[in-house]
Amino acid sequence: MECLENLFAEPTRRDVLRWGVACGAAGVLCDSAAVAQDTAGTGALEGPKLEGVARHEALFWEELADRKVKCTLCPRECEVADVERGYCGVRENQGGRYQTLVYGALCSANVDPIEKKPLFHYLPGTTAFSIATAGCNIECVFCQNWRISQFRPEQVPSRHVPAERLVGSCRSHGSPTIAYTYSEPTVFYEYMHDSAALARRHGIGSVMISNGYIQDKPLRQLCRHLTGVKVDLKAFTETFYVDHCAGELKPVLETLETLKDIGIWFELVVLIIPTLNDSSDEIRRMSRWVVKHLGPDVPMHFTRFHPTYRMTNLPRTPVSTIERCRQVAFDAGVHYAYAGNVAMHPGENTYCHGCRHELIRRVGMQTASNRLKDGKCPKCGTAIPGVWSQEQALAFSPRS
Numbered sequence: 001m002e003c004l005e006n007l008f009a010e011p012t013r014r015d016v017l018r019w020g021v022a023c024g025a026a027g028v029l030c031d032s033a034a035v036a037q038d039t040a041g042t043g044a045l046e047g048p049k050l051e052g053v054a055r056h057e058a059l060f061w062e063e064l065a066d067r068k069v070k071c072t073l074c075p076r077e078c079e080v081a082d083v084e085r086g087y088c089g090v091r092e093n094q095g096g097r098y099q100t101l102v103y104g105a106l107c108s109a110n111v112d113p114i115e116k117k118p119l120f121h122y123l124p125g126t127t128a129f130s131i132a133t134a135g136c137n138i139e140c141v142f143c144q145n146w147r148i149s150q151f152r153p154e155q156v157p158s159r160h161v162p163a164e165r166l167v168g169s170c171r172s173h174g175s176p177t178i179a180y181t182y183s184e185p186t187v188f189y190e191y192m193h194d195s196a197a198l199a200r201r202h203g204i205g206s207v208m209i210s211n212g213y214i215q216d217k218p219l220r221q222l223c224r225h226l227t228g229v230k231v232d233l234k235a236f237t238e239t240f241y242v243d244h245c246a247g248e249l250k251p252v253l254e255t256l257e258t259l260k261d262i263g264i265w266f267e268l269v270v271l272i273i274p275t276l277n278d279s280s281d282e283i284r285r286m287s288r289w290v291v292k293h294l295g296p297d298v299p300m301h302f303t304r305f306h307p308t309y310r311m312t313n314l315p316r317t318p319v320s321t322i323e324r325c326r327q328v329a330f331d332a333g334v335h336y337a338y339a340g341n342v343a344m345h346p347g348e349n350t351y352c353h354g355c356r357h358e359l360i361r362r363v364g365m366q367t368a369s370n371r372l373k374d375g376k377c378p379k380c381g382t383a384i385p386g387v388w389s390q391e392q393a394l395a396f397s398p399r400s
């Protein structure tokens with residue numbers, strides 16, 4: 001992997017000419033923190049913490065009495081007193097005005113295979129320029145990225161990267177897509193919104209890798225600039241969300257129905273945790289709900305849990321459990337059910353839902369071969385749901 005120092009390197013004069021004024025005129029706004037990649041897979045930045053915090057007027061909030069505000073970005077609807085912050089720790093009331101503290105304050109950056117997000121029906125074999133800030137609006141006790149998601153911006157080494165620099169760096173690395181990922185992008189909504197809009201104008205798509213904990217209005221506004229979404233559906237019971245995520249299931253299901261209504265491409269990930277959400281009955285009810293409310297073509301990725309953060313008392317998910325969940329989903333009518341975190345498993349491959357012909361072979365998080373012809377199965381001609389070209393990605397506009 002490339003040194004992170006290079007990810008946001010100064011554009012060359014040739015780059016400036018190639019991208020046009022908007023990308024090239026950004027100038028140097030990054031701090032001088034020495035940065036290096038970590039080994040956790042998030043590309044977390046190391047080095048001195050950001051001087052102060054990057055304040056920026058927040059979107060989606062209402063004024064209340066006594067200089068309080070109500071945040072309407074996510075279903076928590078935090079009511080925040082002056083000089084206090086919302087639950088996510090990255091949005092602060094300053095004198096009755098609500099501000100985001102993470103506008104462009106990136107704590108992680110990496111060039112990842114798009115398959116790592118995972119998005120399997122979105123430009124397979126390409127890379128996604130992947131970034132994050134600190135913060136999250138729920139707390140999953142099994143979070144793999146808790147070192148950035150469960151901390152405040154001033155506690156995490158970060159670097160200020162203007163949207164123009166992000167877009168320019170993405171282009172110079174040849175990635176057709178920016179992925180807002182690792183922590184929860186909803187909490188850095190304003191930066192995601194602005195940089196995705198800018199990226200689109202420069203021929204780059206944007207995907208949000210999210211827990212789906214966002215309100216309808218900001219989601220619809222954001223999707224005008226996105227080209228794909230991945231949502232974690234963590235379980236199919238309210239109890240699981242309350243006990244293990246400090247959240248609720250219902251708003252996530254509403255988000256999925258909104259995405260369906262908008263018409264944007266999206267895929268689902270279900271992290272299967274032994275004894276907590278791995279029963280066939282729960283996966284069957286979940287899969288039937290997906291088929292009924294979202295349609296059979298939304299891919300479902302069933303991925304293996306490994307002990308981490310505050311859930312170290314349970315073992316890794318057996319591969320046989322993942323295989324069973326996948327079969328339950330197929331039996332419920334899901335066309336594309338995948339095995340995740342199971343390297344070299346045939347369940348990582350894409351098979352035509354019409355004739356079961358192997359279309360895309362994956363090895364780990366890479367696409368090894370792709371037999372799709374213009375988005376169709378070369379054997380039976382079935383159109384395979386997904387986003388198969390950058391032109392198709394950039395042509396997306398919300399249905400409603």
Ligand code: SF4
Binds near residue numbers: 074078088186
């Ligand atoms: S985005 Fe943050 S501040 Fe706003 S409602 Fe959600 S948790 Fe609260």
